[in-house]
Amino acid sequence: MKVTCLFLLLAAPILLQAQPVQTQKPPLHGKHWMAITGKPLAATAGAAIFQQGGNAVDAACAMLAATCTMWDVLSWGGETQALIYNPKTGKVIALNALGVAPTGATPAYYRSKGHAFPPEYGPLAAVTPGTPGGICHMLANYGTMSLAQVLAPAIEMAKGYPIEAQTANMIEREKNLIKTWPYSKNVFLTHPGEKREAPEAGEIFVQQDLLATLNKMVEAEREALKKKKSRKEAIMAAYDRFYKGDIAREFVRGSREQGGLITMEDLARWKPIEEEPLHVNYKGIDVYKLQEWTQGPMLLQSLNILENFDLKSMGYNSTAYIHTLYQAMNLAFADRDFYYGDPYFSKTPIKGLLSKEYAKQRAAQLNKTKNDASVAPGDPYPFEGRQNPFLPLLKERNRLFNATPAEQPGNVVPKHDVVAYHDDAAYHDRLWRGTTSVEAADAEGWVVSITPSGGWLPACIAGRTGVGMSQRAQSFVLDSVLNPFNVIAPGKRPRVTLTPSMALKDGKPFLSFAVQGGDTQDQNLLQFFLNMTEFGMTVQQATEAANINSEQLWLSLGGDSIKARLPRPGRLLLHNGTPEKTRKELEGMGYQLDFKPRTSGPINAIYFDRKHGSFWGGSSNHGEDYGIGW
Missing domain, CATH: 3.60.20.40 (Gamma-glutamyltranspeptidase, small (S) subunit)
Incomplete structure (x- = not known):
């Protein structure tokens, strides 16, 4: 330890008193792979995928799916922003899986509701979901595994996982707002009528509706493979079920029942975009x-x-x-x-x-x-x-x-x-x-950096999907004097912090x-x-x-x-x-x-x-x- 400390002192002589040389957490070291994200259980999900032979994209998708399932200040209805280094081309790829403002989302509409900006919470804060499409796109184009494999940790967690104190206590603090949305209330308030209505830390938190949604996506992939579709085509069959099939119909029904604007056409038209960074x-x-x-x-x-x-x-x-x-x-x-x-x-x-x-x-x-x-x-x-x-x-x-x-x-x-x-x-x-972040790298040279978000607690869940809707519309403005490039309009993406x-x-x-x-x-x-x-x-x-x-x-x-x-x-x-x-x-x-x-x-x-x-x-x-x- 003394030798290590001496080396650090020599390597970083400019550290001030506010920054101790000895870090509180040890650095991580690896030769084969590295998986880092916002929760220990989610990092474990990434490690499990690596241990099964997956690459960094596979592991990143698994960690992202796990963090969404754990409501790590985001959910499945949020948005995904990613950079991927492809060692085969030596290029950095940018993925834009941010949702768009829905039909009817105009400055005039929000002003008619008395808003100076789109609201922080609820159905009118939502843009279309981006994370399911982002996961499918990354996995289909740059991963090696099936959707069933990378969603397996998230599916296991949806069946029930020991919820951590941070999330459980956030639910309790926000329970009065959660009660205004019937589907959210049914999922999050596991002890209705008791003094503490939210789950306790360590309690097994079960999400049956989300479990059904994830299983439907895996089922779509499995059926496509039975029809001799390629791995990529099978993953995109799951994508289509989410954005165009029965999952989409329930999402739209549940959103509009609670006052949201998202339509089936909004979901069907949206797609992730691969860009030059x-x-x-x-x-x-x-x-x-x-x-x-x-x-x-x-x-x-x-x-x-x-x-x-x-x-x-x-x-x-x-x-x-x-x-x-x-x-x-x-x-x-x-x-x-x-x-x-x-x-x-x-x-x-x-x-x-x-x-x-x-x-x-x-x-x-x-x-x-x-x-x-x-x-x-x-x-x-x-x-x-x-x-x-x-x-x-x-x-x-x-x-x-x-x-x-x-x-x-x-x-x-x-x-x-x-x-x-x-x-x-x-x-x-x-x-x-x-929100959270996801970092993954492997010995082959694949590197992934993701900052996903949206659908954080207190989230409005869309119907029986178990999917919390994004709140990202609040990052739009209603007046061009604030930012002429970021005025809300149907089909437009907000300027995000992610x-x-x-x-x-x-x-x-x-x-x-x-x-x-x-x-x-x-x-x-x-x-x-x-x-x-x-x-x-x-x-x-x-x-x-x-x-x-x-x-x-x-x-x-x-x-x-x-x-x-x-x-x-x-x-x-x-x-x-x-x-x-x-x-x-x-x-x-x-x-x-x-x-x-x-x-x-x-x-x-x-x-x-x-x-x-x-x-x-x-x-x-x-x-x-x-x-x-x-």
Whole structure:
């Protein structure tokens, strides 16, 4: 142990008191495979698939199915976002399995219901399910096993598994809302009428309706194989049963019975999309993210901006580093909040946003001495040879959200007025609202990074399917002054926070990493990446290291008013161990500080050790995330 500690001290001399050299969790090591996700039981599901001979895609699908069945802040009616490294082609593949707004989902409709944004919960928060289709697509095209094999752990769990305290207690806390939806009430409240109506921790939690749904999908695959269909065709037969057959009919019936909008046509028209990922090169490392229907490019923009500064010389979590990081993220978030959206509906200026020249312009705008409370979206259009059609809208946006109180519309709070909601617990719940992540890799070279979500507790279950409906429609806006690319429309995907990540070095996998946590996801992933590349941390140290969180952004989740979603300029979350000197210096620069004992994620990651031909797995000490390697 002394030798190990000495090595770590030499390898990472820049760690401050807030980041102990000795990690709370040990790093994972493996030669054959690595499986990491949000719950220990789900990681075990991935390990079981690996032990049966499956590849990383098979294992990732099994872990995703298991986490959905465990309601690990998501369910089967949610959405799946994935990056896959294919060792046969040497390419990173992006999978867009995000649902779309249903028929009738227009700004006028939601305003007629009294909403300033689509609601947080219930049938009107739902987009079409994406995860079942995402699993089928990944497995059919890049896996090796049958759907029956990879769903076997989830099916076993649906028959009954010992529910963990986190989920059981969430059900109890949200039981009054759950009672408003009859199918949810029947599934979740296993002790109706008792003082505690939710399951107890360790109780065997049974989901008969979900079990029937999963068995129907496996049955469709089995029948197709009997008809001599190929493995891929058989898996897609299960897909069709979910989106076009009896499962779809019950899902739609149950949704509409409770006031939802999703139709059979919405389900039949939807399909997952395989895309080219976006990427930038940071000091010789190619970092990959999903397209601008996610917030992922925000991390890429931040790296482009930060490349113009000598971060290493500043020192890990020094005052200068924290300030530079915060300001760079604010610039990228300002662009995210106005320019990101579904690229299949309108052409976003993503080429300009990710150009190195635009990043230099934004870096030059960074205030080096104090927090800039008036950071606004930039103009990336000239950097891709176009004229910005939204300059009048940007001017109006600036007038509305940087005005004096006397100039404000009735439902708008000045951007700089943060005192009124200083300790708002609801705000922080929405800022950090979790999901899960899935990381898998194998010796053949397949690598998978997934950030799935949607249908989290308290979930509205659609009929007798056992499937919780997504709540992702809340990430749309109803007014183009907030974001012209993200105004809700039928068939459109919302701009989501979900953001798996991958990095290649010399054309080979270097890191695969993801995290849960709403608008903080790319903040934490950015710092994790810099912890390793700039400050020499091991993958486990980097997952546990003290991060910062900015609140100077528009909330993507929750809050049915402009006031509830407004940025909080200068609000900064720091680790409890931040030195007093750093605190005072930051306060002198205009920051308002909050502190927590853990600020690291929870991040899950795999580092590819080319020198030794092995995997390092990291899973932060923040939550219940867990991994297994072999």
